[in-house]
Amino acid sequence: MAHKMVACPLLWIPATAGFVTLMLFSLVHAEICPLSCTCKPLGEMKGWLVDCSSKGLKEVPDLPVSTRKLYLQNNSMTTVRTGAFDNLHNLEEMNVSDNPWNCDCDILYLKFWLQDFSESSIANVICATPASNERKPLSQLTGNELDNCWKSLPIKCLNFFWRDLALITFAVVVLILTSCALRFSKRLAYQVTTRDYYSAAPLLRKHNLENYMSQ
Incomplete structure (x- = not known):
């Protein structure tokens, strides 16, 4: 009887450790992943795949610093706040297409950031408004085509x-x-x-x- 009482706690240790690890992982995951997005670890790449596509988002959420792949396509975003992507130093892949972008002077941050990031990322960004820039690729717009730039x-x-x-x-x-x-x-x-x-x-x-x- 004494032997069984000693053995039972030993059997609980691995199960308890696994449960604690799972809880810690869930807490960390919940802390860094936006509620409206799905985040998946990339294993050996030591980063996150952050999928925020088709969520009806109107603005870019706070993103994990270790994001390597970011999907923001098919949302309702019209612009991006200045500095939204500045902390994503490990980003390797990004998709912001199929959003109703408002291509006025407020879109300059996104334009310049995507130009520095990759040509393929900005190639699929198409303007929805204003009417003068409707259906025009953001990559082809010049400063003369962006209204009221002096205000920015x-x-x-x-x-x-x-x-x-x-x-x-x-x-x-x-x-x-x-x-x-x-x-x-x-x-x-x-x-x-x-x-x-x-x-x-x-x-x-x-x-x-x-x-x-x-x-």
Whole structure:
């Protein structure tokens, strides 16, 4: 009887450890995976496949830092907040197609980020609005086709713009004043030289006459 009482707890240890491990895994998984998405570990790749496709999402959820594959296609997203993907340093695959993207100046973050990430990721991003950009690929839009882009410029950028404009204006004014000063100095030197010449002319003629008479 004593032997059986000792053996039973030993049999419970593996089962208890497995249960605790499963609970910890579930807690960690729930903490890093968005509620609206499905996350799967990629084994040896040490990262996550995060599937948020066809969930009716209107914005990008907070994503696990170790995301390697991200699927956001077929949702209701019109734009992406600035910085939404900045922490995904291990990302290798991404799909954001089949969303009603609003291609105004607010879409610049997504455009630039996808351009740096891969050409294939931005190739399937098609604009839905505004009407002027409807059905146009985001990759082909230029700054002139994105409305009100000046509104999205950071205040610091605008400050730099006005500072540079002031410096350029100051430099142009200095060049103009320098040019005017050089012209004035040349004219003044010419006038002084001409005056000295005509002042010395009578003396020079008298000297030449005296030399002629002496001969």
